[in-house]
Amino acid sequence: MPTPSASDGTPAPPTPEQVLRAPKVLLHDHLDGGLRPATVVELADAAGYDRLPTQDPVALGQWFVDAADSGSLERYLETFAHTVGVMQGADALARVASECAQDLAADGVVYAEVRFAPELHVEGGLALEEVVEAVDAGFREGEAAAAARGRTVRVGTLLTAMRHAARSREIAELAVRYRDRGVVGFDIAGAEAGFPPTRHLDAFEYLRRENAHFTIHAGEAFGLPSIWEALQWCGADRLGHGVRIIDDIAVDGDDVRLGRLASYVRDKRIPLEMCPSSNVQTGAAPSIAEHPIGLLRRLSFRVTVNTDNRLMSGTSMSREMGLLVEHFGYGLRDLQWLTINAMKSAFLPFDERLALIDGVIKPGYAALG
Ligand SMILES: O=c1[nH]cnc2c1ncn2[C@@H]1O[C@H](CO)[C@@H](O)[C@H]1O
Numbered sequence: 001m002p003t004p005s006a007s008d009g010t011p012a013p014p015t016p017e018q019v020l021r022a023p024k025v026l027l028h029d030h031l032d033g034g035l036r037p038a039t040v041v042e043l044a045d046a047a048g049y050d051r052l053p054t055q056d057p058v059a060l061g062q063w064f065v066d067a068a069d070s071g072s073l074e075r076y077l078e079t080f081a082h083t084v085g086v087m088q089g090a091d092a093l094a095r096v097a098s099e100c101a102q103d104l105a106a107d108g109v110v111y112a113e114v115r116f117a118p119e120l121h122v123e124g125g126l127a128l129e130e131v132v133e134a135v136d137a138g139f140r141e142g143e144a145a146a147a148a149r150g151r152t153v154r155v156g157t158l159l160t161a162m163r164h165a166a167r168s169r170e171i172a173e174l175a176v177r178y179r180d181r182g183v184v185g186f187d188i189a190g191a192e193a194g195f196p197p198t199r200h201l202d203a204f205e206y207l208r209r210e211n212a213h214f215t216i217h218a219g220e221a222f223g224l225p226s227i228w229e230a231l232q233w234c235g236a237d238r239l240g241h242g243v244r245i246i247d248d249i250a251v252d253g254d255d256v257r258l259g260r261l262a263s264y265v266r267d268k269r270i271p272l273e274m275c276p277s278s279n280v281q282t283g284a285a286p287s288i289a290e291h292p293i294g295l296l297r298r299l300s301f302r303v304t305v306n307t308d309n310r311l312m313s314g315t316s317m318s319r320e321m322g323l324l325v326e327h328f329g330y331g332l333r334d335l336q337w338l339t340i341n342a343m344k345s346a347f348l349p350f351d352e353r354l355a356l357i358d359g360v361i362k363p364g365y366a367a368l369g
């Protein structure tokens with residue numbers, strides 16, 4: 001556990017090296033938001049995609065971060081045209097998935113649920129099934145390549161349906177069909193304002209009848225009604241972001257009052273997939289230092305920390321955790337708490353979650369001291 005500092009016995013802040021080595025669990029990461037900039041350039045070249053703002057990988061990486069730094073979710077999402085644009089063939093999808101698994105492993109991630117929207121990857125003529133199979137093959141290849149380098153990561157897939165479109169029931173059925181072949185759950189994403197979760201109620205009702213798991217992006221660009229619908233109408237297991245839940249919490253000095261929805265979220269241990277850097281870029285949080293994760297962690301909500309889109313935020317799990325160390329003074333104990341929260345909330349069978357907590361996460365933190 002944390003090394004006591006020489007002077008007063010309080011734990012020293014974790015070093016970047018310790019944060020990198022610490023076992024991490026990632027529940028909210030978009031496949032099409034995590035490409036290596038050099039891979040975007042190479043795939044664009046191979047596919048004849050000529051709309052990239054620049055061919056230079058370093059400049060392109062910076063372009064994504066700057067363009068996503070827009071203060072609006074809608075404008076942030078415009079940057080995905082370029083990543084989705086180069087992910088239209090089976091080979092490209094498998095390569096991106098393989099590199100994703102390897103990059104997460106190199107960052108010390110031991111378990112990840114990575115999401116993508118199959119319906120966005122059919123422009124080159126692939127069937128939805130072929131899209132899912134190509135990505136799954138890529139993840140397995142990436143896991144094997146990481147293992148060969150002594151890094152063990154396990155990657156599960158979440159299939160996303162786009163909330164402005166009308167294919168959610170079809171994508172939900174796809175998620176159920178592939179649930180024993182790499183897919184662990186379902187999600188809806190895209191612009192939130194004007195596209196409430198209840199638009200996709202039939203998909204969620206179908207998933208519940210199938211005993212399947214799903215998370216919903218809610219409370220990011222829109223407030224409490226979106227969170228309420230996601231939980232009480234749709235029955236989401238987890239909330240993607242959920243930052244606006246603070247609108248239902250009144251803080252007056254030491255006096256903190258939770259409204260009924262915030263109480264429900266805390267009492268039922270609803271996992272919040274918080275993504276600090278992404279939330280600052282889209283304007284869902286004013287800054288890292290003022291991010292609701294600080295308050296929600298103090299109030300013992302089931303908080304988890306995530307990357308959302310590593311390319312658009314120029315980030316990684318270690319970087320997000322490093323920001324929390326820097327701005328909230330988190331120690332290894334806090335990082336372990338966040339990690340165990342995430343593992344408890346994963347869409348894996350209970351015994352497998354427990355095996356990762358007891359066999360990988362706790363020993364991994366114990367070895368850091
Ligand atoms: O933070 C987010 N909020 C809502 N939608 C998102 C976010 N990040 C990515 N996507 C959307 O999800 C699709 C599938 O991965 C992406 O293409 C993007 O449009």
Ligand SMILES: [Zn+2]
Pocket residue numbers: 028030189217240308
């Ligand atoms: Zn997201």
